[in-house]
Amino acid sequence: MRADVVLTILGMAAATYFCRAGGYAVLRTFGLPPFVQAMLRNLPGPIFAAYVTLALAKYGPLGLVGALGVVLVQRRTGSLALSIPSGILIVWLIGLLLPTEG
Amino acid sequence: MTEPAAGPYKVSFTRAGMLRGAAAGLPLLLGLLPFGALVGVVAAGKGLSLGETLLMSGIVYAGAAQLLSLELWTDPPSILAATLAALVVNIRMAPMGAALAPWLDRLRGWRLWGTLATLVDHSFALSIAEQRRGGRDAGYLLGVGLLLWVAWMVCVGLGHVLGGSVRLPPGHPLYFGGIAAFVSLLVPLWRGPRQDMAPWLLAGALALAAHVLGLPQPFPLLGGALAGAALAAWHEARPPPPAGQEDGR
Numbered sequence: 001m002r003a004d005v006v007l008t009i010l011g012m013a014a015a016t017y018f019c020r021a022g023g024y025a026v027l028r029t030f031g032l033p034p035f036v037q038a039m040l041r042n043l044p045g046p047i048f049a050a051y052v053t054l055a056l057a058k059y060g061p062l063g064l065v066g067a068l069g070v071v072l073v074q075r076r077t078g079s080l081a082l083s084i085p086s087g088i089l090i091v092w093l094i095g096l097l098l099p100t101e102g
Numbered sequence: 103m104t105e106p107a108a109g110p111y112k113v114s115f116t117r118a119g120m121l122r123g124a125a126a127g128l129p130l131l132l133g134l135l136p137f138g139a140l141v142g143v144v145a146a147g148k149g150l151s152l153g154e155t156l157l158m159s160g161i162v163y164a165g166a167a168q169l170l171s172l173e174l175w176t177d178p179p180s181i182l183a184a185t186l187a188a189l190v191v192n193i194r195m196a197p198m199g200a201a202l203a204p205w206l207d208r209l210r211g212w213r214l215w216g217t218l219a220t221l222v223d224h225s226f227a228l229s230i231a232e233q234r235r236g237g238r239d240a241g242y243l244l245g246v247g248l249l250l251w252v253a254w255m256v257c258v259g260l261g262h263v264l265g266g267s268v269r270l271p272p273g274h275p276l277y278f279g280g281i282a283a284f285v286s287l288l289v290p291l292w293r294g295p296r297q298d299m300a301p302w303l304l305a306g307a308l309a310l311a312a313h314v315l316g317l318p319q320p321f322p323l324l325g326g327a328l329a330g331a332a333l334a335a336w337h338e339a340r341p342p343p344p345a346g347q348e349d350g351r
Contacts, residue, residue: 004178005154011185012171013161016192021218023196028203037197038335039328044194045291045298046305046330048284050323051170053306054313055281066278067285074289083289084136087282092275 062098066091113208115241123228123245130224131253138254140279141168142261147277148175152262159258163251164222166287167191169280170323183318190324198226204233205240213240220247297334305330 026032032040056063069090074083138159145155145168162168170191171184199206199218206214217240225246232242292298309326317325 001151001154001157004181005150006157008179008181008184009154009158009162011181012158012167012188015185015189016162016164016167016195017219019189019192019195020199020221021215023193024199024203024206024218027196027200028207035335035339038338039331040193040197042301042334042338043327043331045288046301046334047191047194047323047327048166048288048291049302049330050305050309050326052281052284052288053326054309054322055173055284057310057313059278059281063278063281066282070282070285071289074286078290080134080283080286081136083286084140084279084282087285088275088279091278095275 062091062094065094112238113205114239115209115213115244116239117241119237119239119241120245120248122239123225123232123242123247124249125245126228126232126242127224127246127249130250134250134253135257136279137165137283138257139261139264140276140283141165141172142258142263143265143276144169144172144280145258146262146265148172149177150175150262152259155262156255156259159255160251162188163220163254164188164192164195165254166284169283173280186324190327195221195223195226202226202229202233202243205229205238205243209240213244217244217247220244220251222247222250224250297337300337301330301334304333 027037052067056067066087070083070087073086074080077083141159142155145158150158150172158168167188171187174180174183174187176183198221202221206217209217221243225243228246229237229243288302305326307326308329309322312322312325
């Protein structure tokens with residue numbers, strides 16, 4: 001194992017455990033201003049929205065079609081096991097039908 | 103401010119509770135498989151060895167954070183970028199522990215800190231539902247978390263082995279699975295246009311603008327996410343309009 005990779009993983013693990021356990025300890029001991037608590041409660045949606053926007057901007061229109069398919073399947077079935085493969089399948093099939101430029 | 107529930111609240115921590123939690127978590131394995139396998143494939147694609155991938159999955163054990171950190175992965179890796187990405191994605195778990203306080207406040211030592219190490223979105227969701235049904239066995243939370251941890255290690259390991267042996271070219275449709283996973287995760291988070299439309303749009307637009315302006319990751323993501331969350335919190339804090347007055351005055 002490379003030392004820099006292990007150090008990076010340890011950094012990720014420390015940050016994650018801080019969120020899990022430190023979050024509980026800090027919130028229970030000191031409490032946080034209601035606005036900050038509300039921000040923490042509302043963070044998941046904006047995080048993934050920001051990530052998906054950046055990723056789709058890089059991926060292009062094909063990604064948008066795939067993402068739309070994922071949303072439809074996820075809404076209909078509520079199953080990640082179906083929606084994720086559906087998105088891959090849509091992107092793969094359209095990629096086969098539309099040869100890439102250049 | 104957030105004191106434990108008043109009155110007698112007996113909480114146990116039994117093996118039976120753990121088994122019940124593990125049984126409740128079984129249907130989730132179907133959803134875990136492609137996500138875990140994908141993390142393994144992406145990790146292999148980024149050049150992480152099987153040992154490094156399993157170490158990450160074992161001690162980080164947070165799919166979305168792992169995937170995001172891997173998407174941002176460079177060679178040599180940036181400790182700051184990966185740690186910040188994990189922090190930004192996982193900070194949502196901080197209030198989960200507080201919400202589970204009626205159980206957690208009654209635990210001590212490894213039962214408390216070990217259980218918290220296995221906390222994930224799904225074990226939180228199942229345990230809150232169990233708590234609201236009147237469940238008093240905190241072993242339930244650890245049971246779900248441990249089952250998902252073992253399954254996570256197996257799925258990521260399999261994904262790494264398969265991804266490493268297949269050697270997918272960059273741009274292969276399978277990698278769209280990373281985006282698809284986050285899109286899928288957004289669907290159950292959507293509470294409706296009134297609550298989520300503006301914060302999500304702001305988050306996306308700001309992240310994109312910061313990226314276009316050339317800010318390095320994770321700042322576009324962090325800035326977008328925090329701005330969106332702040333807008334949502336501000337919206338939540340506004341007093342509701344008085345009955346009969348649509349938009350107030």
